Amino acid sequence: MSSKGKPHLNLVIIGHVDHGKSTMTGHLLYVCGSISERDIQKFEKEAELIGRGSFKFAWALDKLKEERERGVTIDLAFYKFQTKKYYFTIIDAPGHRDFVKNMITGTSQADAAILVISAGTGEFEAGISATGQTREHALLAKTLGVDQLIVAVNKMDLAKYKKERFDEVKDEMTRNLKLFGFDMKKVIFVPASGMKGDNLNEKPESMPWYTG
Template sequence: MAYIMDTNEEERLKGKTVEVGRAHFETETTRFTILDAPGHKSYVPNMISGASQADIGVLVISARKGEFETGYEKGGQTREHVLLAKTLGVSKLIVVINKMDEPTVKWSKERYDEIESKMAPFLRASGYNVKKDVHFLPISGLLGTNMKTRMDKSICSWWDGPCLFEVLDRIEVPLRDPKGPVRMPIIDKYKDMGTVVMGKIESGTIREGDSLLVMPNKTNVKVIGISLDEHKVRRAGPAENVRVKLSGIEDEDIMAGFVLSSVANPVGAVTEFNAQLQILELLDNAIFTAGYKAVLHIHSVVEECEIVDLIEEIDMKKKKDADPKKKKPKRKPLFVKNGAVVVCRIQVNNLICIENFSDFPQLGRFTLRTEGKTVAVGKVVAVPPAGNPTFSA
């Protein structure tokens, strides 16, 4: 069944997802785009690319003995994926406990409850409101049980909750501004009687005939076609995954991470910015200080970066209890440890398109990775003024 989503030879030979698969389906009320992100730790950068475009996360957990435990233990992929999903803006999570039909599980309520009771505190610690934003349900992906329709009591006597499609239909996704400035991070491009770019519209509405900018190279382009789920449309709005055909630019002049942007209010293009970072877990013997190097993942951008200055360490406990009228002097650290929250200045070699998290969350949240491990998550808190891609000293 994985052949449906895993279409390249590497995936079919290895039996695991490598690229981010893309498919569409509709319920009676909603049209969904599935972004099938890889779960294997070697392909986390591809998972980040998929998750950065998603509104809802469906976290698939195996109920089979040993498989859940392997993903959940320290350093396991379940833990890293939950953390990345939250950081990348996936605000709603459905935890589907799969393989409940497996002979060693046999729709066991005890096994289901065990997994839910272990996952809930971890999800809470990762920033999710478990009561409001997380849904748990049992399924069998192999048999399709409890996915499209509610399962019969003869299969599972103790479950009287909804099926997966019901949960998907009920979830309220964050509203975006259809009248705002156009922001569409480009995840891929190809040539087809013109240049076609793919991505998810995060803000604004794109119409056939529009004049837009491809940033950061400031190229003026014209929209000559829009496709949605392989159907041609005249316009598309926020949260839509689209293919936009452009004139005025060649496909070799576009890279993943560029942003399709409105002319009147273009996205910022910078080589330096200030960020608030939470350090998760550094590699052994690593010190987080000025000069620290990592790989920055922000929307569809992947760039090497360097921490050039630690500005302030924030004590989150004291911040909660602090009197806002009493301003204390900033604590400028020389280095910080695991678990610290710090405001720092980050520098990259090439111009990248980002926004303040408070203005456009999807273009302002990011992760830092090094040697295949996520070491920090953060948000952009200050970008240089337009026309000046770096801060003055």
């Protein structure tokens, strides 16, 4: 698939720490053909050596040894993939509060953002709490001029793919995003599972209620 002549877009991946940004991004790159099956198998074996086998997709992005051991993204990672219509550069930004400067740097280069939010019990609530990064990242994205936003409601597998949980997250985030000045016509909510691959590039059987 040639990238020649396709519009190029920079996408930044933002969100609270441990909400699955790197896993979702790594899995997306894998299903789009930017990461090989052989590489994923290699990352899985390496991750299993330190008891983090489930981190195989995240390890495609979290290359620094410290990141792998801590399980968080510290630096910016840039990866490319393409669809039939567009050529993308993905900017994987840190979610941890200690590395917010790196997140700002990445977001300032973006045409659009994917805000990854965990639907896991307690995880969504932690992200939107006063000490969480979900709302801060969304507000920073808006402040830095990002108007196009995809809200990826991740870890739907942990929520047993329930529409009620997706709607709960969507309603709460819609309220916050409106307060930050987002035009909700430019915001899309997508239920997904970065770990399982649900709804990354094909409509999943696990969520027949989603018609987006």
